[in-house]
Amino acid sequence: MCGILFSISDTRPENSPLWNSLEALNTKRGPDAQQTHVITIQDQQAQLYLRFFSSVLHLRGDHVVPQPMTPATGDVLSWNGEIFGGLEITLGENDTEVLVRRLAGISPTDTSEKAVLDILTQIEGPFAFVFWQAHTNRLWFGRDCLGRRSLLWARSKSLTNKSFMLSSVGPSSASSDSGSDNVVWEEVPADGLYCIQMEDIETETTDESVFGHPIRHFSWVQQENSGPNTLPLPFPLINRYVPKDLSVDTREGEPVVDGEMETAIEEFTLVLSESVRRRVADVPSLGPIEACARVAILFSGGLDCITLAALAHQHLPHCEPIDLLNVAFENPRREQALQKPKKKIAPERIWNFVEINVPYPEAMSHKQRIIELMYPLDTVMDLSIAMAFWFASRGEGTIDDNGNTKPYHSRSRVLLSGLGADEQLGGYSRHKDAFRRGGWDKVIEETQMDVDRISTRNLGRDDRIMSDHGKEVRFPFLSTDVVNWLCRCPIYIKMDLRYERGIGEKLLLRNVARRLGLSEASKNWKRAIQFGAKTAKMTDSSRSEKGQHKLS
Structure with missing residues (x-):
């Protein structure tokens, strides 16, 4: 279990009552380790600051692994999840370390979204995450297909104070500025995974963009409905077969175990x-x-x-x-x-x-x-x-x-x-x-x-x-x-x-x-x-x- 807190801003990130409150709430989720990591990127309009904070509750492996994880590739991973299958993890191994190695191991020449999605869709287990892929300038985030872990987002509709935040838990009433600047906190839908391509720029800011960068959505769908920008659900529609001799009358006693x-x-x-x-x-x-x-x-x-x-x-x-x-x-x-x-x-x-x-x-x-x-x-x-x-x-x-x-x-x-x-x-x-x-x-x-x-x-x-x-x-x-x-x-x-x-x-x-x-x-x-x-x-x-x- 981990706490995830993330923001994108066009001003140097300083402590604020809202950030401090969210950091404290996320620390309660992960009392064993906490740390912050900030990276700076330059887009066509402004210099942007990506601020990551994670807390860790040690539940896997033989040692505490602080987050966010920052491999030499320049990637950044905040992971709140458990990998119970799909990726090979030996007894005593930390699943976050395994996942970050797999993601950081994607070839720098591979700029397709598929490379990241192929890894994430293999995972059997609950998760919410934020992942910065340095060589493609993409920010990934989302929840598993059953929504078993919390992740909230806050987006400002104000053109004078654009903002974007992700957090495992929402703000307290004492620190919340959610009534100002039209900021609304909502649960990130568990209907897919999301990607912000920080190199693309739209002409105007919309609810589906962050500082002009579009938010792409890859939807979970049944295998037979797969197409562009879709991810295969790991289970089918329920079996509709019923034998014709099963009547709808009321039965007494208990069913026979055949x-x-x-x-x-x-x-x-x-x-x-x-x-x-x-x-x-x-x-x-x-x-x-x-x-x-x-x-x-x-x-x-x-x-x-x-x-x-x-x-x-x-x-x-x-x-x-x-x-x-x-x-x-x-x-x-x-x-x-x-x-x-x-x-x-x-x-x-x-x-x-x-x-x-x-x-x-x-x-x-x-x-x-x-x-x-x-x-x-x-x-x-x-x-x-x-x-x-x-x-x-x-x-x-x-x-x-x-x-x-x-x-x-x-x-x-x-x-x-x-x-x-x-x-x-x-x-x-x-x-x-x-x-x-x-x-x-x-x-x-x-x-x-x-x-x-x-x-x-x-x-x-x-x-x-x-x-x-x-x-x-x-x-x-x-x-x-x-x-x-x-x-x-x-x-x-x-x-x-x-x-x-x-x-x-x-x-x-x-x-x-x-x-x-x-x-x-x-x-x-x-x-x-x-x-x-x-x-x-x-x-x-x-x-x-x-x-x-x-x-x-």
């Missing part, structure tokens, strides 16, 4: 397990391995997170603990989920079930901080979810110690989240509603829509919220390898919404959970985090306000 389902269970378990393995391997320890959990799971007691816990158990040494972070606001309901997996699947491991019970006054004392971190998102629903994630990722709560309750602060820097399972496996009530309205065809359309809009949902917000504590959230269900496999899997294998709640939705994952020994968890159904954690009652909103309403 040979086709047996194969799917085995294959999906392997691909999801590999996704978890890549996300828990090689995480540095902050203390003795037997005492300090390196990995924590955002733990509601539901199907998705319990399955991730069982798979993480397979890939981490049994001598080290795993933290299960469970947040509740006001009148918390004690969960007994810890005792079930400990007795049935992993009695040899220490599971720290961290009860994070947040009193109303404490929630209100951090409310404004959370609102500023989730910016530019600003709805009642955003705040409900953001509050749950902020307190959960902080990791301050209590654990049971042989029948005694004692304070506990999780130091785990890597958090696993089950986000992405409901979207792809029919976990929401609207999937059931779609099936009632139009059968298999309608639920296929609903699921395709969910996959299509993952990149425009709220992963950037979640990244900004949880990284405020120097933590990195990882999403095994959103590995592009997992998404690719699930898109190819027939819909009736992933879900069978002819069956009642707790059986038909997320059918495939329920079967995987049973094979992992999680028979009780396999019967759980979806409850949104803002209701399970009770933050829906903690945002100080009136009863008339709905989730989509703007915060007052």
Whole structure:
């Protein structure tokens, strides 16, 4: 995890309240190393200053690698991401060092955009980045195709004070000048990668240019729709095949596990397990391995997170603990989920079930901080979810110690989240509603829509919220390898919404959970985090306000 801050200006970059505030916020994302690098370029109109600041949270390799990285080629890389596949990285190697070597290794005679894009599109993993390629005078930036890392941009429409900034997190209200000079902060769309060719000049400044230099956009598209200025998505449209004998009547009992389902269970378990393995391997320890959990799971007691816990158990040494972070606001309901997996699947491991019970006054004392971190998102629903994630990722709560309750602060820097399972496996009530309205065809359309809009949902917000504590959230269900496999899997294998709640939705994952020994968890159904954690009652909103309403 890293914090990225970047600006282009036509005056010598000096410290400003806005820059200093953003630098401090990005430092919280990466407390292990910070540095600034400035380069100067001369274009046809003026001398421009490119200012890079990066902070680093050390999570890969055997040493801290400060950023931005500045190889001898004159290139500059600020990288906030994880390379879990696509480029070869050995155990103990730092992925940022590998990436900068690949980018700096592009021949100085190769001035095509394709050379950079070929490297970036190979990467399996979440990322946001800013990259200056010196020999082509190009500035590259963007986010991965699922939008798993935050990156905001601010562009001024004022002709007297042109500006351009990129940041992992937005400005606080105390330092923001976003109301002046028509500066607007927005999330960089995760619909492609962007390039500013600093040698090209347009005749007038527009929203699609920076100091007259056009911003080029390379769009993520399905392979069959590829063309100029497009990038291939690493997964196809979802499989629309449904056998003709699958009627739309309501079924009782539980579906029979036939040979086709047996194969799917085995294959999906392997691909999801590999996704978890890549996300828990090689995480540095902050203390003795037997005492300090390196990995924590955002733990509601539901199907998705319990399955991730069982798979993480397979890939981490049994001598080290795993933290299960469970947040509740006001009148918390004690969960007994810890005792079930400990007795049935992993009695040899220490599971720290961290009860994070947040009193109303404490929630209100951090409310404004959370609102500023989730910016530019600003709805009642955003705040409900953001509050749950902020307190959960902080990791301050209590654990049971042989029948005694004692304070506990999780130091785990890597958090696993089950986000992405409901979207792809029919976990929401609207999937059931779609099936009632139009059968298999309608639920296929609903699921395709969910996959299509993952990149425009709220992963950037979640990244900004949880990284405020120097933590990195990882999403095994959103590995592009997992998404690719699930898109190819027939819909009736992933879900069978002819069956009642707790059986038909997320059918495939329920079967995987049973094979992992999680028979009780396999019967759980979806409850949104803002209701399970009770933050829906903690945002100080009136009863008339709905989730989509703007915060007052």
